[in-house]
Amino acid sequence: MKYKAIKLVKRPDIHITPDVFETVTLETAPLEDGQLLLKQTHMSLDPAMKGWMSADTGSYIPPVALGDVMRSSGVAEVVESKNEKFPVGTRVSGLIGWTEYAVSNGQGLHKLPPEIPAEAVLCVLALPGLTAYQGLVEIGKPKAGETLVVSGAAGSVGSMVGQIAKAEGLHVIGTAGTDDKCRWLEDELGFDKAINYRSEDLAKQLRGATPDGVDIYFENTGGPVQHIVFGRMNAHGRIIVCGMIADYNTDKPSPGPNWLNIIRKRLTIQGFTMPDHWDKVPAMTAKLSAYFMAGKLKYRAHKLQGLESAIEGINLLFTGGNTGKLMVVL
Amino acid sequence: MKYKAIKLVKRPDIHITPDVFETVTLETAPLEDGQLLLKQTHMSLDPAMKGWMSADTGSYIPPVALGDVMRSSGVAEVVESKNEKFPVGTRVSGLIGWTEYAVSNGQGLHKLPPEIPAEAVLCVLALPGLTAYQGLVEIGKPKAGETLVVSGAAGSVGSMVGQIAKAEGLHVIGTAGTDDKCRWLEDELGFDKAINYRSEDLAKQLRGATPDGVDIYFENTGGPVQHIVFGRMNAHGRIIVCGMIADYNTDKPSPGPNWLNIIRKRLTIQGFTMPDHWDKVPAMTAKLSAYFMAGKLKYRAHKLQGLESAIEGINLLFTGGNTGKLMVVL
Structure with a gap:
């Protein structure tokens, strides 16, 4: 199956310009044992991405390599699976990247409670x-x-x-x-x-x-x-x-x-x-879910439509032009 | 008995000038029960004093009130005592102030081990x-x-x-x-x-x-x-x-x-x-004494002579003119 993804092909200078990205069409290979195919539904845009795109500044996480799909967290649904821990229909969050589909072995994915909508996941739990x-x-x-x-x-x-x-x-x-x-x-x-x-x-x-x-x-x-x-x-x-x-x-x-x-x-x-604190994520997720279910955590999502809207849209974070948590709905 | 002390009578501007101090002659009253008379032998001069002399800047310790004897830590010997915890001859350290003699009720005084010389007390243990x-x-x-x-x-x-x-x-x-x-x-x-x-x-x-x-x-x-x-x-x-x-x-x-x-x-x-950490002083003093006795803590004392040498001498701390821990030998 063919799908679109966006690669980082240049390091940004002061501002993030469209030429640092390249939209490509990729094709999924048949799944191997243990793998699953994710269809991303909501992709998060965060200020930290500026650091991920830059040459290594000794930051906390290595930069995205040139030619790689741009890094991001998102919410996805399992649409094919050869991994019994993640049956088809499972909703997950994780570092899925700027892509419509992704193949994963399940590592780093978090299963999501069905009662929390995808937008709330990116705004509250992610x-x-x-x-x-x-x-x-x-x-x-x-x-x-x-x-x-x-x-x-x-x-x-x-x-x-x-x-x-x-x-x-x-x-x-x-x-x-x-x-x-x-x-x-x-x-x-x-x-x-x-x-x-x-x-x-x-x-x-x-x-x-x-x-x-x-x-x-x-x-x-x-x-x-x-x-x-x-x-x-x-x-x-x-x-x-x-x-x-x-x-x-x-x-x-x-x-x-x-x-x-x-x-x-x-x-x-x-x-x-x-x-530095991923080990605490399960405990913190439980706390945040409880706050959310009690109505104590409200949010405002700023939704862009379609993968390629991320290319210009990410700059809203630096101009303050976004009205709420910035995300791309796929 | 008459003795000399130095009072703070003006707040310093940018620099500490001699006119902020006034040397006075005081006289000891007979001791009451529980009191003791200290003869100071070594008086410490420290950079923190600049803050203690200044108008209240919301600092960690209230400023010295105008008209009060200037605050300092020092080593002293008990020369008269109506307090059985501090017999005559006891060596102590504490906030004794810019003075040759002081009356105390013992509060805030630390008894000193006899094997550590007074200079080392101010350089290492104080x-x-x-x-x-x-x-x-x-x-x-x-x-x-x-x-x-x-x-x-x-x-x-x-x-x-x-x-x-x-x-x-x-x-x-x-x-x-x-x-x-x-x-x-x-x-x-x-x-x-x-x-x-x-x-x-x-x-x-x-x-x-x-x-x-x-x-x-x-x-x-x-x-x-x-x-x-x-x-x-x-x-x-x-x-x-x-x-x-x-x-x-x-x-x-x-x-x-x-x-x-x-x-x-x-x-x-x-x-x-x-x-903020006085409660830890006994434990820390024990650690420091052990280091000192093992020869691991060396020091260089810069000794001024006589109470009034403090008035000009304190500025050595801010010009870097001192060669070692600055103190006044009385």
Whole structure:
């Protein structure tokens, strides 16, 4: 059977341009014992992909080799199987890539509970939810009553961070790039306050929203929010560094804050990426599923249609043009 | 009995000038039950004092109130006692202050083993050794074979950090401000490499000394060493932020490094100050005493003579003019 896939054929410069990809038509070979054929239905687009496409920068995961199908996580259905653990009709998630179909031996695939829709899987149970949970709960060790600020709060990770924090009893402030996103955070997701980081009086608004200082800062963006919140950290505050999207598309990363406050306030700043913590995925998935079933984790999906929509669409992540978790419906 | 003490009467501006102090003559009252009279023999001068003298900056310990005797740790002998736990002749350490004599009820005083000389107490067992041990061992969690860089390596804390790290089997690189200090670190203290941070080819020297990258960075200074070492951190590296002496005497703290590398290398950056960890002092003192008795912790004391020498002498800490742990012999 013939199907389309998209290969990475060039490393991106500062921006991701269409010429770094090549759409190819591939054909499936007959399955061997133990193999299964996946038909992907939903393909996730995430900011981390920029790093995966770049030449080896000593990052946490090797770059995608030139000529390989571009890496991504997604939801798929088993449509043929010579593997009894994955009968036809099984729904799975995993690193399936930019492709309509894929052959797998089952390794790295997670079976999905039937009651959770595919969109929710990518928004809640896949990378965004896992990343939010690992960072906020495992590293940040939040305590009810503490104040959390999350930057990029309307993003796929940030929106989960804020909702998990609310479920844990924290006072939650988020920053986002449009007033519409801020209204969504406050009205739909229950954030205590959402602030447009493009506001002229950003510092004043952040001060006003955190009268008792900040105990946990969950960093997704970098930029001015970082510097302002850093100066408002309370003693023994925790800063979880998950993303620096403001600096992914620049060759001149902006300076960070001076370290004096790290001593004065005995701060802990910790960077992390999910691939270091795959062993915890089953336990975290159970927690996230429970939150989701209890109605505590809402999401907004931004759906593109068709495999090739990913080529231009991925840039929405870096312009802030997406309204919700970006994904491609196949 | 009359004695001299030095009070803090003004907050310092950028630099510590003599007019912030006032030397006064005080007189001891007869001791009450439970009290004891201390004659201080050795008084420690430490960089942290700059923070203690400044208006409340939300630091870890309240500032010294104007009109109070300046705060410092020191070694003293009990010369009169109405407290049976501290008979006359007992040697103690504690926060005694800038004074020749002090009355105490015993609280916060540590009895000293007779076999350790007073200078060694201030260099090894007091703040410098405790700070080095808490930061390096408890926070940094060093493993034999790892590479450590310590800035301000010839300082009172840095020299202990490097020696404890050598005793724990690490590869140890230090930076200091003069060639003489570097020779002392390599020849006397057994550092694998010491680098003068004023060298024009500082970055090249640091790269050459850390071919396998850096696992632990113990930060005492800030400045260019911070930026270079930050870029050489290995995956899961730990940065312990203990001091930023380059920025204590400036009103324009220099920017820190961009945070992207915190994610790429999943770094942990942690600030700390000893007063959060007083409960561990007895256990740490035992460890440090054992290292000292085994000849593994050497020190160099820079001794000033007489109480009032502290007034000008404290600035040696900020010019790097001291050659060893700065103290006043009374």
